[in-house]
Amino acid sequence: MDRFKRFFSSGIGQIFLAAFLLRIFLAPFFFHTDNKTNYYNAHFLSQGVVNIYEFLAKNPSQSHLGEFSYPPLTYIFYGILYFPLKLILGPGFTQWLGMGNDAVAVTGIFRYLFFMKLPLFFFEFLVALLITKLVKDEKETERALLFWFFNPVNIYTIVLMGQFDIVPTFLTVLALYLATEKKKIALGAIALGLGGALKSYPLLFLPFLTVLTLKNWWSRMKLFCVGFLPYALLVGPFLGSIYFRQSSFVSGLSQRMFFLGLDIGFEEQILLVVLALVFLFLLADRRESGSGNLTAYFLAIPLIILAGSHFHPQWLLWVTPFLALVFARKKSLFLPIVILLLGWLGTVLLFNDKFLTWGLFSPFDSGVFFFPPLRDLVANFIPPSLLQSLFHTIFSGAAFWISFSMITGKTHEKS
Amino acid sequence: MKNPKLSWRICFIYSLIGIFLPLLISVVGIKNRLDVSQPFQDTFVNLPGEGILEQTFVANHDFVNIVILSLKNPGLANKGEFLFSLQTEEGQPLVERTFSGYNIEDPCSIRFQFDPLTSSKNKKLKILIRSLTSTEPSIGVGASRKDGLSYSVYYKTVDKKSAVLELVSSLTKRFWADKVFFIFWLFLLSFFGVVVIRMLKKRE
Numbered sequence: 001m002d003r004f005k006r007f008f009s010s011g012i013g014q015i016f017l018a019a020f021l022l023r024i025f026l027a028p029f030f031f032h033t034d035n036k037t038n039y040y041n042a043h044f045l046s047q048g049v050v051n052i053y054e055f056l057a058k059n060p061s062q063s064h065l066g067e068f069s070y071p072p073l074t075y076i077f078y079g080i081l082y083f084p085l086k087l088i089l090g091p092g093f094t095q096w097l098g099m100g101n102d103a104v105a106v107t108g109i110f111r112y113l114f115f116m117k118l119p120l121f122f123f124e125f126l127v128a129l130l131i132t133k134l135v136k137d138e139k140e141t142e143r144a145l146l147f148w149f150f151n152p153v154n155i156y157t158i159v160l161m162g163q164f165d166i167v168p169t170f171l172t173v174l175a176l177y178l179a180t181e182k183k184k185i186a187l188g189a190i191a192l193g194l195g196g197a198l199k200s201y202p203l204l205f206l207p208f209l210t211v212l213t214l215k216n217w218w219s220r221m222k223l224f225c226v227g228f229l230p231y232a233l234l235v236g237p238f239l240g241s242i243y244f245r246q247s248s249f250v251s252g253l254s255q256r257m258f259f260l261g262l263d264i265g266f267e268e269q270i271l272l273v274v275l276a277l278v279f280l281f282l283l284a285d286r287r288e289s290g291s292g293n294l295t296a297y298f299l300a301i302p303l304i305i306l307a308g309s310h311f312h313p314q315w316l317l318w319v320t321p322f323l324a325l326v327f328a329r330k331k332s333l334f335l336p337i338v339i340l341l342l343g344w345l346g347t348v349l350l351f352n353d354k355f356l357t358w359g360l361f362s363p364f365d366s367g368v369f370f371f372p373p374l375r376d377l378v379a380n381f382i383p384p385s386l387l388q389s390l391f392h393t394i395f396s397g398a399a400f401w402i403s404f405s406m407i408t409g410k411t412h413e414k415s
Numbered sequence: 416m417k418n419p420k421l422s423w424r425i426c427f428i429y430s431l432i433g434i435f436l437p438l439l440i441s442v443v444g445i446k447n448r449l450d451v452s453q454p455f456q457d458t459f460v461n462l463p464g465e466g467i468l469e470q471t472f473v474a475n476h477d478f479v480n481i482v483i484l485s486l487k488n489p490g491l492a493n494k495g496e497f498l499f500s501l502q503t504e505e506g507q508p509l510v511e512r513t514f515s516g517y518n519i520e521d522p523c524s525i526r527f528q529f530d531p532l533t534s535s536k537n538k539k540l541k542i543l544i545r546s547l548t549s550t551e552p553s554i555g556v557g558a559s560r561k562d563g564l565s566y567s568v569y570y571k572t573v574d575k576k577s578a579v580l581e582l583v584s585s586l587t588k589r590f591w592a593d594k595v596f597f598i599f600w601l602f603l604l605s606f607f608g609v610v611v612i613r614m615l616k617k618r619e
Contacts, residue, residue, distance in 0.1 A: 005614070005617070008610065008614045009614040009615075009617045013614070014422055014423070014611075014614065014615075015422045017607065017610065017611050017614070018422035018423050018425070018426040018611075019422070019426070020607065021426060021604065021607050021608070021611065022426045022429055022430060024600070024603050024604060024607070025430055025433070025604060026429070026430065026433045028596075028600065029433065029434070029437070030433075060487075060489050060521070061458065061459050061555065063521075063522075064456065064459075064522060064557075065522070066521070066522070095455050095456075095457060095559075096454075098456055098457055099454050099455065099456045099485075099557075099565065100454070100456065100485040100522070100524050100557060100565065101524070102483065102524055102567060103452075103454040103456075105449050105452060105454065105567075105589070106454050107589065107592045107593055108593050108596075109589070110589070110590060110593060110596060110597075110600075111593050111596035114596070114600065146421065146422060146425070149422075150422070150425045150426075150429070155429060358440065361436075361437035361440060361441070364437040364438065364441055364582075364586060365437075365441040365445055365448065365449075365582055365585075365586075366449050366567070367441065367445035367446070367447050367448050367449065367569065368437075368440065368441065368444075368445060370445070370446070370447050370481070370569075371444060371445075
């Protein structure tokens, strides 16, 4: 008990408490469709449905909220969470899940939103615990935690939207912790493979983990296979299903990474995001082995992807724990991080999707659904696509600067 | 920490923004408020070629001006014509709108907006959806097996003062309607609030 008292009266404990109270306070009032859709589709697991992709395609009358577009482990994750939630929230919960996306005026909406987000907060706090292990100095830990809990990306994507990207994000930070602090590289690789089975991007970290921690190519190959195994085991059984391949395997990141290209004629393109990632990989290979710089690469990989792709708001969550870690040590990154966040916010708010702006407030008053998207409002003054491109370019500039600074170590503290 | 209260200040600012920004937007910008709805939906009822579906409701306010229905047309397969009609209990049409299968996604909410009905309060009204062509396959209309078609009806607010009162009263009513959660939520906030105050005192 005394230990708890001591912890919560410390600076770090106060940050944990403030973060927890803020989440408890705000969680019931904000709604986004993705969380509801995922729970709705995953509730079929309780009815014994394993291949959700095939089930929804063959039973369109049950597909109230569209297809399930994430890997199978995400389906299992939500499907397992559904059991306790159904017990706590009552039969009305399942009924509500099946309603349209504008069903925000039902009795119980505040309870549903609160409990649906609780498991995500749990992972957010786990990441915070890992941050306390990864940063040694107390002042730096406090700075990292303040950034982690109170940056607008976490508040927007976890507290307001309830995006599950925090789970694979946790696994990437766990991989970093296992590889650098515990020197258990194989376990770190497995964490990345599991993360990839939830959302594919952590798989891109795997080659970097192998080349940055091991010298010998045979050992690297073995480590890569160990990391890839959980993904292969969880996704492999579904590869034969055309419905899985159509709705999950070829969507989101796997498509958008290939859009930015330079035409070189004869229907060929140089894909710039892939080019940058290959360059980064070879740079990692050239460095002396040792996991010291792993944080910088784990930061740069998603930053480069986001800089060159049309991203979803929650994708920046892949970056924020690593930003917290580097910001803890390098205060000089404050300005680039502010510019990065401004670019992100501007890009996100100008998406043609009212659920990303007014729709979040709909539990207060469902009349917000009649508001035009923010994009339409700015159209009277400036072409929205130009403004959005400007914000994305600002984001990309800051992203490249932060990546470059961290990879090359060319940051110095201003006195 | 240089400033031990920094996290609390940030927490306070986010809380204020989180509560007051939506209220402000709602009061300043919203012109249409929810009047009555049947949100439950556990099936899609097929609307066959040249078929009709009906649903009645009693409006709670004057100036009803929007009806939203949940429809489903997988792969835009049905490209036929449909009629939406809002009628009195006796079947006298008040509003009629035609729409095409091209406008129905898989699934989607379709909004029918019209001039506000000046004396709709306490009137029993009938929503009617009719397929004007015999095109197959049928479209689906979201419904509850127990409560009929799913729908939301909105009315136009007349002045800001009543809008504020209605917003606050509707929000508190909805929160209080789930008493168990409300008490649990308040307990959590109070419990951790007390912990925070104690710890801050201990620090000082």
